[in-house]
Amino acid sequence: MKKILIVFALIVILSVTSTSLFANGQKEKSGPAKSTVTFWLADYEGIDHDFVKQIASAFEAKYPQYKMDLVIVDWNALHDKLTTALAAGTPPDASVIGTRWLLEFMDLGAVVQPKKYVSQSTFDNIAPGAMEAKINGTLWGIPFAAGSRFMAINTSLSDKVPATMEDLEKDAIAATKNGNYGLIMPGAKHTELSDFVYYFYAAGGNFFDANGKCTVNSAAGVKALNFMLKLIDTDKVVQKGFLSQDRKQAQPIFFAGKAAYVMIGAWADTEYNKVSPSWKIKYAQIPPFAGNKPAPLIVTDSIALYKDGKNLEGIGKFIDFLYQDKWKAPLDKQMGFPPVTISASKRPEFQTPMYKAMAEANLHAKGWPLVTGWAEASSIIMDATQKAYLHQMSAKDALDWAAAAVDKARGK
Amino acid sequence: MSDSVLTVRRKGLGGEATLAYALLAPAVLLMIIFMVYPIFYVFVISLFKTDKLSRIKDFAGFSIYADLLSSKDIWIVIGRSLLWTVTAVLAKTIFGIAIALLLNVKYKGRKIARLLFIIPWASSIPISVMLWRWVLHSEFGLLNHTLKITGLMSNPPVWLGQGGTAFMACLWVDIWIGIPFMALVFLAAMQAVPQTLYEAAKIDGATRYQRFRYVTLPGISAILLIATLLSSLWTFNDFNTIYILTQGGPAGATNILITYVYQNSFEWLKWQKASALSVFTFLILSTVSIIYSRIYFKKEEM
Numbered sequence: 001m002k003k004i005l006i007v008f009a010l011i012v013i014l015s016v017t018s019t020s021l022f023a024n025g026q027k028e029k030s031g032p033a034k035s036t037v038t039f040w041l042a043d044y045e046g047i048d049h050d051f052v053k054q055i056a057s058a059f060e061a062k063y064p065q066y067k068m069d070l071v072i073v074d075w076n077a078l079h080d081k082l083t084t085a086l087a088a089g090t091p092p093d094a095s096v097i098g099t100r101w102l103l104e105f106m107d108l109g110a111v112v113q114p115k116k117y118v119s120q121s122t123f124d125n126i127a128p129g130a131m132e133a134k135i136n137g138t139l140w141g142i143p144f145a146a147g148s149r150f151m152a153i154n155t156s157l158s159d160k161v162p163a164t165m166e167d168l169e170k171d172a173i174a175a176t177k178n179g180n181y182g183l184i185m186p187g188a189k190h191t192e193l194s195d196f197v198y199y200f201y202a203a204g205g206n207f208f209d210a211n212g213k214c215t216v217n218s219a220a221g222v223k224a225l226n227f228m229l230k231l232i233d234t235d236k237v238v239q240k241g242f243l244s245q246d247r248k249q250a251q252p253i254f255f256a257g258k259a260a261y262v263m264i265g266a267w268a269d270t271e272y273n274k275v276s277p278s279w280k281i282k283y284a285q286i287p288p289f290a291g292n293k294p295a296p297l298i299v300t301d302s303i304a305l306y307k308d309g310k311n312l313e314g315i316g317k318f319i320d321f322l323y324q325d326k327w328k329a330p331l332d333k334q335m336g337f338p339p340v341t342i343s344a345s346k347r348p349e350f351q352t353p354m355y356k357a358m359a360e361a362n363l364h365a366k367g368w369p370l371v372t373g374w375a376e377a378s379s380i381i382m383d384a385t386q387k388a389y390l391h392q393m394s395a396k397d398a399l400d401w402a403a404a405a406v407d408k409a410r411g412k
Numbered sequence: 413m414s415d416s417v418l419t420v421r422r423k424g425l426g427g428e429a430t431l432a433y434a435l436l437a438p439a440v441l442l443m444i445i446f447m448v449y450p451i452f453y454v455f456v457i458s459l460f461k462t463d464k465l466s467r468i469k470d471f472a473g474f475s476i477y478a479d480l481l482s483s484k485d486i487w488i489v490i491g492r493s494l495l496w497t498v499t500a501v502l503a504k505t506i507f508g509i510a511i512a513l514l515l516n517v518k519y520k521g522r523k524i525a526r527l528l529f530i531i532p533w534a535s536s537i538p539i540s541v542m543l544w545r546w547v548l549h550s551e552f553g554l555l556n557h558t559l560k561i562t563g564l565m566s567n568p569p570v571w572l573g574q575g576g577t578a579f580m581a582c583l584w585v586d587i588w589i590g591i592p593f594m595a596l597v598f599l600a601a602m603q604a605v606p607q608t609l610y611e612a613a614k615i616d617g618a619t620r621y622q623r624f625r626y627v628t629l630p631g632i633s634a635i636l637l638i639a640t641l642l643s644s645l646w647t648f649n650d651f652n653t654i655y656i657l658t659q660g661g662p663a664g665a666t667n668i669l670i671t672y673v674y675q676n677s678f679e680w681l682k683w684q685k686a687s688a689l690s691v692f693t694f695l696i697l698s699t700v701s702i703i704y705s706r707i708y709f710k711k712e713e714m
Contacts, residue, residue, distance in 0.1 A: 079679070080674075080678040080679055083464075083678055083681060084678055086465060087465045087466050104464070104681075107464065108463070108464050108465050110465075187573070187662070188572070188658070188659070188661060188662070189658075189659045189660075189661050239551065240550050240551065240570060241549070241550025241551060241570035241572075241573045242573070243570065243572075243573035243574070243661075243662050244548075244549075244550060244570050244571065244572030244573035244578070244658075244662070245549070245550070245551075249545075249549060252552070253551050253552075256552075258551070373680075375679055375680060375681075376679070376680040376682075379675070379679065379680070382661075383661075383663050383664055386661060386662045386663035387663045389662070390574070390575065390662060390663055392663065409680075
């Protein structure tokens, strides 16, 4: 018995000693202690990963006391990855978020006011109009990207700029020939509600009323969805297999020169230049339905700082560093978004036709609803539109079902 | 029973038994921390209302289970999960045995053939599925292009765009990923069947089919049970394939229990519902495992 206990004690001592030796070895190797700063950057279409690495290296060179952990996360995974990290109490110090997620994260008590950690000079250089994350007078997220959606036209297939949705239908029908499509319409689930929102806003729709009840089944919603169904089923101007394609899979069909119109965002120029096709691209506004005012979608993204972040002082310094024109302007250019910083917006590279189209769209643009439970609400509405596309339900029935399900999910 | 075992039993915790328990203790402790506790905690969460960070708030009893059991959607999802698992495991087993039989025959280049069959299994599953997503793309996809140029189909279906074809496409990708493991395991089992049995059967005039039916199959039956059990557990919980290919769509037509759990937890932060669904998953898989192990141990006793 004694022998056995001695053997067991030896095993324990040996494993503890080897672990501590290993740990000591690591410490000797790493040199002076560095604190890690963690930032999750969304993987925008067009972003140059090598350039992102350069930003991290340059920050570490300027602030040798920090090790920069700059992680690029796919947009489709970002929300879920963040909520998992928040639930586990291990979020990054800061991350890019869709501003529409902010209320949810505030509701969780997970975010801190950035003004405590980021210098005033950085905020002074941000356009006041971009501060969508200001809630009840307090800024909870630093504007990172803001851009309205617009329409891109392949001029080799159609040179017409539709003034209304009804015109778009006619022009798309005319352009649908020789195996080319009139219009690109992603139909699979994506981070956002995909194209339904463009038609819904163009018909004057709002997702919620003043009491927070879902109004997606309003006359505007039914009109929008019926119009989309007509484009798909009757006019047959939409690309084949649209229901299986999200934005990343559908839009390459446009850039391959096989479609005349696409409703798109700031990444259009980057994607077009990547392909360098022989045809010319033209930008225009997403048209309203006849009798309605234009209302393109504007999407804003922000940087949120997390209460459970381990290095908020360090992330404040990193954000100050990142928002210098030297780094932020090229990043904006790659993402295609017009800069949120005043100094960068004056640079010549942001005076192109695409940026002009976006600036014009900004005048009438409407954002996503800032409500809690939007992730589930948008998923339900997406399911409803898919049921209508698959003819499992009529547009009216599908949207009635969605409105009831959204209200139930949000406790309304 | 051997004398040594009896001696240890008589002495209770003395001698070798103490050492055995001492050596097992760390593993048991780790299992309790990382397996038993999370399962118990998931069950606890399902009984409470939680906030969006899964922190327990008010006691709700079994109300969520009553809600779920009265919901039509959950039965559809459970039914689809069972159909998904049974079809995929059956296909993987049949293809696995067929390929193992081919790889067990001696011929030139057999080693290369074996290597090629392992590749899908050795590759990262998410990357394989992402590749399949492009293969199935209706416009640029290799599959539809091949079907068109070979004249097999002039108007091939949009695989991921309709409920039925999307489910079949997901099923096929899961089967494609799972076959090499099954083939490999069956091949190892076949190689352990004594050659003398085949020679004896040959002398007795047994046909190829009879040799397979009465020598090979009984010879690999224990491994067959274990492999199909493991495959059932993995397939039932195969999140990667469906989530990357369709995210459960279109209109929920490819949602199985595991993707539904994910949607409720990490997308919508409905931890109580997600926990109750996880308990369902646990119960279903535990039942399958118990049935399998009873059959397995019964066979061993025989």
